[in-house]
Amino acid sequence: MSQTQADDVMKSRPLYGRLVPKQGSYHFIVADGEGGEAVASLLNAAPDMKPRAHIIYIPGANGTDLTGMVSGLGARVFHPAPSYASASQRINKVLGDAHMGLQLYAAGTEGLIGQVQRDAMAAGLPHDALTTEQRGSLARRVQCVHCKGITENVTLDPFVCAHCGLNLFVRDHYSRRLAAFQGVCIDAEDPGEVPPSEERFK
Amino acid sequence: MSLDAPFKDPFFRDESFFGDYSYRNSPHAVKRFPFPFPEDDYMYSVNMEPHVKGRPGSVFEHYFDVDEHYVSEMRDRARVLEQDPLRCQSLPHMTLAGWDLLELIMEKFAEDYPHWFSLTKDGNRWHWINRPLGIDQKFTFLDESTLPYGPFEYITRQAQGDFTLQDQREDNLWIEAGMVTSQADWSLDFDIGMNFHEWHAPVPLAHQMGIFDRALKFLLALQYGAPVRRFNWTMTVDPLLDTSPENYPKWGPSKTTMTPETIGQRQHLRVELQTLIRLPRSNAICFPIRCYLISLDDLVTQPKWARRFHRVIRGLPDELATYKGFIRNKPMILEYLARFDDGAPTSPGWWPED
Numbered sequence: 001m002s003q004t005q006a007d008d009v010m011k012s013r014p015l016y017g018r019l020v021p022k023q024g025s026y027h028f029i030v031a032d033g034e035g036g037e038a039v040a041s042l043l044n045a046a047p048d049m050k051p052r053a054h055i056i057y058i059p060g061a062n063g064t065d066l067t068g069m070v071s072g073l074g075a076r077v078f079h080p081a082p083s084y085a086s087a088s089q090r091i092n093k094v095l096g097d098a099h100m101g102l103q104l105y106a107a108g109t110e111g112l113i114g115q116v117q118r119d120a121m122a123a124g125l126p127h128d129a130l131t132t133e134q135r136g137s138l139a140r141r142v143q144c145v146h147c148k149g150i151t152e153n154v155t156l157d158p159f160v161c162a163h164c165g166l167n168l169f170v171r172d173h174y175s176r177r178l179a180a181f182q183g184v185c186i187d188a189e190d191p192g193e194v195p196p197s198e199e200r201f202k
Numbered sequence: 203m204s205l206d207a208p209f210k211d212p213f214f215r216d217e218s219f220f221g222d223y224s225y226r227n228s229p230h231a232v233k234r235f236p237f238p239f240p241e242d243d244y245m246y247s248v249n250m251e252p253h254v255k256g257r258p259g260s261v262f263e264h265y266f267d268v269d270e271h272y273v274s275e276m277r278d279r280a281r282v283l284e285q286d287p288l289r290c291q292s293l294p295h296m297t298l299a300g301w302d303l304l305e306l307i308m309e310k311f312a313e314d315y316p317h318w319f320s321l322t323k324d325g326n327r328w329h330w331i332n333r334p335l336g337i338d339q340k341f342t343f344l345d346e347s348t349l350p351y352g353p354f355e356y357i358t359r360q361a362q363g364d365f366t367l368q369d370q371r372e373d374n375l376w377i378e379a380g381m382v383t384s385q386a387d388w389s390l391d392f393d394i395g396m397n398f399h400e401w402h403a404p405v406p407l408a409h410q411m412g413i414f415d416r417a418l419k420f421l422l423a424l425q426y427g428a429p430v431r432r433f434n435w436t437m438t439v440d441p442l443l444d445t446s447p448e449n450y451p452k453w454g455p456s457k458t459t460m461t462p463e464t465i466g467q468r469q470h471l472r473v474e475l476q477t478l479i480r481l482p483r484s485n486a487i488c489f490p491i492r493c494y495l496i497s498l499d500d501l502v503t504q505p506k507w508a509r510r511f512h513r514v515i516r517g518l519p520d521e522l523a524t525y526k527g528f529i530r531n532k533p534m535i536l537e538y539l540a541r542f543d544d545g546a547p548t549s550p551g552w553w554p555e556d
Contacts, residue, residue, distance in 0.1 A: 191455070
C-alpha cells in the first residue's frame with residue numbers, strides 16, 4: 001500500500017462552493033463550528049428565506065460554538081444539537097419528508113458536509129442537490145480500512161484508530177457514500193516503526 | 203454448492219493460496235502464463251485491444267479462461283467470503299446487470315468447456331451443471347428467489363477472477379457491484395458507489411498523463427459484442443490471491459521476510475488480465491479482473507521473459523515500484539533477475555518462443 005499522495009486536486013475529493021440563496025419553498029440548513037458564519041451571511045443576504053428556514057447547528061469539535069449567534073438569526077425553526085449523531089434521526093426525517101422545492105445547505109467542516117451529502121443521497125436527492133461551504137477546521141473523518149470504524153475530527157497524520165488502535169496514515173481517497181477518507185495501517189510491514197505525527201488537517 | 207469432492211478431474215490442482223501456500227504452476231501452466239510485457243520497458247498506457255480468441259492453448263483461447271487452478275481458486279473465494287462478507291456487494295439497482303453476467307458466464311463456459319459445464323434452457327427455466335464444483339441447479343432466469351444467492355454472487359462464486367459491474371449514467375461509470383477476493387490492494391467496500399475518476403484517485407502519475415480521461419471516453423463508447431482487454435501487473439510475496447487492504451496488517455510483514463535464498467520461490471509476478479464487456483439488458487459494463495501468479499523461479503525458465511523482466515524492473519520509476527508495493531524488495535529482485543540477463547536482444551511481443 002502506497003503513501004503516495006495524489007496530485008494537486010485529488011480526484012475523489014469533493015469541491016465546495018459558497019452558500020448562496022436558491023429559489024425554494026423550504027430551506028433546510030445544517031452547519032457546524034465556523035459554518036455558523038456562512039449561515040449568517042446566507043440569511044442576511046436573503047432575509048426573505050427566514051420564515052421558511054430550518055437550521056440545525058452543531059458546535060465545532062475545535063471548540064467554536066456560535067449557537068447564540070445562529071439562534072438569533074430569525075429562522076422559523078432553530079435546533080441546536082451537540083453532535084451530528086444526535087441530530088441524524090431528525091435530519092433523515094426532514095430529508096425523507098422533503099417535497100419538491102426543498103433546498104438543502106451544509107456549512108462547516110468537511111466531515112459535516114460529507115455526512116449531510118451522504119444522508120441526502122440515501123434519501124434519494126441527487127448528490128449535487130446540495131449547496132455547500134467549507135469553513136473552519138480542516139479536520140477529517142477517516143474510516144479505518146481494516147476495522148471499518150470511523151474516527152471523527154482527525155487532525156494528525158498518522159493517527160491512532162479510535163476503534164482498533166492501529167496506527168493509520170490518511171490516504172487522499174474519499175468516499176461520498178461513507179463521507180470519509182481512507183485510513184491505512186502505516187506500520188504493517190514494520191510494526192512499531194511509526195513516523196512522528198504532524199498536524200496536517202488543522 | 204458442494205465443494206466436498208471437487209478434484210475428481212485430475213486436471214484441477216488441489217492447492218492453497220494462504221497458510222502453507224501449496225499453489226504451483228504445472229509446466230504447462232508456466233508455458234501459457236500471460237507474460238504482460240511486449241517490450242523491454244514499461245510505462246502506463248491505455249493499452250486496450252479487442253478481446254478476441256487467440257492462440258490455442260493460450261489464456262486467450264476462450265472467452266473466459268478456466269485453468270488448472272479453477273477449483274482451488276473457487277474454494278479460496280468461499281473461504282475469503284466467509285471471513286469477510288463485505289467482499290461481495292451489489293447495490294440494489296445492479297441486479298439486472300448481475301443476471302446479464304450470469305447469462306454470459308454460463309453460456310460461454312458451456313460453449314467453450316462442454317465437458318465441464320452445461321446449460322439448457324426451456325424458456326426462462328434454466329438448468330445449469332457445473333461438474334468441477336459439483337453443482338446441479340435448476341432455476342428461473344430473472345427470478346432471484348430460485349437461486350441460493352443473488353445472480354451476481356451466485357455466478358461469480360463459480361468463475362475465476364474478481365468482477366465489478368459499472369453502471370453508466372451522467373457520462374460516467376459508477377462502480378456499483380463487485381466480487382473482490384483476489385485484489386491488488388484495493389477495497390470494494392470503500393470504493394463502491396464511486397465514479398471512474400474517484401475510484402482511480404490513488405493511482406500516481408496516470409491522471410496527469412490524461413490516461414483516465416482517455417480511458418473513460420473509450421469505455422463510454424464500448425459496444426455490446428465488442429469486448430476489449432488489457433493487462434495490469436504488480437508483485438506479490440507468496441501466492442496470496444487475497445492481498446486486500448483490509449488484511450494488510452496480516453500479509454504486509456511477508457515482504458520483510460524474503461531472503462536471497464527464498465526469493466525465487468516466494469516472489470511472484472502478479473498479472474491481471476482485465477476484460478471490459480458491455481452487458482445487453484442493463485447497459486452496464488462488466489469488468490473481470492483475472493489474476494495469474496508465477497514465481498520468479500518459474501518465470502526465468504523462459505529465457506526471453508527472464509531477460510525482459512529484468513530490464514522492465516530496472517527501468518521502472520521508483521514512484522511506480524512504491525505504488526505497486528515492492529520498492530523495499532526491488533534491489534533483491536534485480537539482483538536475482540540480473541543473473542538471467544546476458545544482454546542479448548529480445549524479440550517483440552510476449553510469447554516466450556517467438
